[in-house]
Amino acid sequence: MADVALQPRTARRPIREASRWDLIKANRNYLGFWFMLPAMVFLVLFLAYPLGLGIWISFTDARIGRPGAFVGLENYEWLWGDSIFWLSVFNTLLYTSVASVIKFAIGLYLALLLNENMPFKAMLRALVLIPFIVPTVLSALAFWWIFDSQFSIISWSLKQMGLITDNINFLGDVTWARICVIFANIWRGVPFVAITLLAGLQTVSPSLYEAATLDGATSWQRFRFITYPLLTPIIAVVMTFSVLFTFTDFQLIWAMTRGGPVNATHLMATLSYQRAIIGGVLGEGAAISNAMIPFLLAAIMVSWFGLQRRKWQQGENND
Amino acid sequence: MSSVQIRDVRKSFGNFEVLHGVSIPIEDGEFVVLVGPSGCGKSTLLRMLAGLENITSGTISIGDKVVNNVQPKERDIAMVFQNYALYPHMTVADNMGFSLKLRGAKPEEISTGVKRAAEILALTPLLERYPRQLSGGQRQRVAMGRAIVRDPQVFLFDEPLSNLDAKLRVAMRTEIKELHQRLRTTTVYVTHDQIEAMTMADKIVVMHDGIVEQMGTPLELYDTPANQFVAGFIGSPAMNFLKGKVKSNGIAGFEGPNGVKLPLMSAPANSEGKPAVYGVRPEHFTIADDGAEAEIVVVEPTGSETQVFAKLGGEQVVAVFRERHQFNPGDKIRLKPDPALVHLFDETTGKRLNA
Numbered sequence: 001m002a003d004v005a006l007q008p009r010t011a012r013r014p015i016r017e018a019s020r021w022d023l024i025k026a027n028r029n030y031l032g033f034w035f036m037l038p039a040m041v042f043l044v045l046f047l048a049y050p051l052g053l054g055i056w057i058s059f060t061d062a063r064i065g066r067p068g069a070f071v072g073l074e075n076y077e078w079l080w081g082d083s084i085f086w087l088s089v090f091n092t093l094l095y096t097s098v099a100s101v102i103k104f105a106i107g108l109y110l111a112l113l114l115n116e117n118m119p120f121k122a123m124l125r126a127l128v129l130i131p132f133i134v135p136t137v138l139s140a141l142a143f144w145w146i147f148d149s150q151f152s153i154i155s156w157s158l159k160q161m162g163l164i165t166d167n168i169n170f171l172g173d174v175t176w177a178r179i180c181v182i183f184a185n186i187w188r189g190v191p192f193v194a195i196t197l198l199a200g201l202q203t204v205s206p207s208l209y210e211a212a213t214l215d216g217a218t219s220w221q222r223f224r225f226i227t228y229p230l231l232t233p234i235i236a237v238v239m240t241f242s243v244l245f246t247f248t249d250f251q252l253i254w255a256m257t258r259g260g261p262v263n264a265t266h267l268m269a270t271l272s273y274q275r276a277i278i279g280g281v282l283g284e285g286a287a288i289s290n291a292m293i294p295f296l297l298a299a300i301m302v303s304w305f306g307l308q309r310r311k312w313q314q315g316e317n318n319d
Numbered sequence: 320m321s322s323v324q325i326r327d328v329r330k331s332f333g334n335f336e337v338l339h340g341v342s343i344p345i346e347d348g349e350f351v352v353l354v355g356p357s358g359c360g361k362s363t364l365l366r367m368l369a370g371l372e373n374i375t376s377g378t379i380s381i382g383d384k385v386v387n388n389v390q391p392k393e394r395d396i397a398m399v400f401q402n403y404a405l406y407p408h409m410t411v412a413d414n415m416g417f418s419l420k421l422r423g424a425k426p427e428e429i430s431t432g433v434k435r436a437a438e439i440l441a442l443t444p445l446l447e448r449y450p451r452q453l454s455g456g457q458r459q460r461v462a463m464g465r466a467i468v469r470d471p472q473v474f475l476f477d478e479p480l481s482n483l484d485a486k487l488r489v490a491m492r493t494e495i496k497e498l499h500q501r502l503r504t505t506t507v508y509v510t511h512d513q514i515e516a517m518t519m520a521d522k523i524v525v526m527h528d529g530i531v532e533q534m535g536t537p538l539e540l541y542d543t544p545a546n547q548f549v550a551g552f553i554g555s556p557a558m559n560f561l562k563g564k565v566k567s568n569g570i571a572g573f574e575g576p577n578g579v580k581l582p583l584m585s586a587p588a589n590s591e592g593k594p595a596v597y598g599v600r601p602e603h604f605t606i607a608d609d610g611a612e613a614e615i616v617v618v619e620p621t622g623s624e625t626q627v628f629a630k631l632g633g634e635q636v637v638a639v640f641r642e643r644h645q646f647n648p649g650d651k652i653r654l655k656p657d658p659a660l661v662h663l664f665d666e667t668t669g670k671r672l673n674a
Binding site for chain 1: 371
């Protein structure tokens with residue numbers, strides 16, 4: 001074994017200084033830049049540019065096919081005195097707050113339920129996702145039929161049971177229409193909340209529950225003192241997203257009611273579309289869209305500061 | 320404080336039985352260590368004692384009361400988990416006081432209890448910290464503090480030291496033992512580490528494949544292991560086993576592999592010529608002219624002692640010497656087991672043959 005003499009290596013390559021190009025290729029800072037570049041181009045092109053353009057258009061009297069001239073805050077002044085705009089603001093706030101609260105309650109309940117051990121767990125978890133998978137417009141059309149004034153299955157069923165004599169005018173009555181679109185939004189939004197909270201629940205170590213059980217906690221106390229506080233960071237994130245999505249909702253409303261009856265379900269997004277694209281008044285439509293920005297920023301701020309308060313998440317983790 | 324009686328306890332998961340009738344008497348104030356390789360059922364047994372797992376059959380009683388159908392929180396026990404299970408969103412003080420808070424104790428009562436426990440464990444300066452801001456050893460102490468605050472009938476420890484580094488483990492071992500000497504609370508401690516078991520226990524219960532192999536004080540288990548499993552499990556480095564048969568020519572003796580002659584104090588009755596397993600602990604070898612010849616393979620000095628791996632009759636054995644010999648791989652030495660301290664086991668059942 002040791003008889004084999006090791007030949008000394010003769011020709012060694014001379015050590016070469018790194019060239020400028022080598023540095024750019026290998027330097028960590030440059031490398032980060034290279035990796036960021038595609039995403040940056042994408043964001044600038046499809047987010048920053050349209051946003052900037054939208055803000056600019058809101059200061060002009062542009063119409064479809066006509067660039068328009070700068071008019072300052074005129075579009076916003078118009079909106080200030082526009083009762084339909086204010087109605088859409090009210091609708092949006094109502095829609096967002098009611099739908100979000102109920103989505104949170106049902107989503108949390110479902111998540112807790114799905115986190116328990118039960119037969120067909122994987123299948124049930126998959127089933128919950130269905131409303132989320134169905135294309136929005138498709139589910140909106142389904143709801144449109146469910147709430148149709150003549151062929152509604154709900155009206156039909158209630159009539160068969162003898163509870164009512166005439167069809168309910170679901171999408172034609174102001175209150176009913178609002179209830180219906182909120183219901184559809186909840187149906188669609190619950191899976192997102194439920195699955196995300198379920199993921200959060202699974203990060204809670206089972207031994208914490210065991211420790212709490214031995215400490216004498218009832219199941220309500222385990223939820224109140226262990227589950228809920230440990231879930232708050234995820235609740236903050238998921239509810240921020242939920243509020244943002246609901247606030248900017250467009251598809252469901254447009255497919256179901258187009259903002260009717262008498263603008264009772266017009267959200268800011270649908271009103272903006274109606275004014276800018278259908279009506280052709282781009283400047284005013286853009287102004288309505290921009291009016292959503294302060295609300296959205298406020299929602300983000302709330303969750304941001306909510307997240308910052310939790311001291312227990314900070315500090316080094318040593319394990 | 321209370322005694323604990325475990326009587327013929329069985330546990331099945333579905334059709335799979337993991338505990339096959341375990342009985343362990345635990346006296347009031349005793350420190351009992353359940354030790355065994357992973358999968359032997361020791362943790363399951365502890366969790367059954369805590370009420371976290373159902374008891375398939377048999378009974379467990381704490382004090383005079385059978386607790387099979389008693390809720391975990393009514394059993395008046397406290398448990399320290401392997402991963403500590405500290406509530407990450409509560410300060411050290413809140414973690415320790417949580418059980419009192421749930422019990423509906425007054426704030427002053429809680430803070431007195433927490434302070435007392437914190438003083439015992441030197442945690443007072445850390446009371447306002449969160450678990451994330453603590454080191455492994457500190458978290459371990461908080462977990463114990465949470466148990467102490469409860470002032471329970473029984474302490475349960477589930478491998479509490481296995482997440483700590485070697486040095487800290489030794490320190491915490493002493494600390495837990497000292498704590499037990501101070502509080503005298505009945506303690507059941509689960510570990511897979513036989514050194515922990517040996518150093519801490521009043522009574523060791525060696526478990527293997529869902530049964531109790533042997534129960535006794537640490538030195539009983541070391542001196543007279545009931546079977547080959549216990550003999551191999553207790554002691555480090557592990558006992559050497561040599562297969563062969565009892566062969567006495569006037570004086571008791573043992574013929575090991577390849578005819579190696581090994582000494583015996585006395586041959587068990589009717590054992591002449593019977594195949595058996597000869598067990599000798601590494602520390603019970605001496606170098607002697609009438610020893611069996613062995614060839615050194617590896618020498619591992621640790622400073623205080625030297626471990627020598629050698630081929631004895633073709634089998635690898637390990638011997639430990641406290642004296643400093645000049646050994647080199649390839650050297651021939653003569654190893655002699657101390658005949659008073661060797662063990663003889665049945666080849667098939669593994670049961671101990673000599674007294």
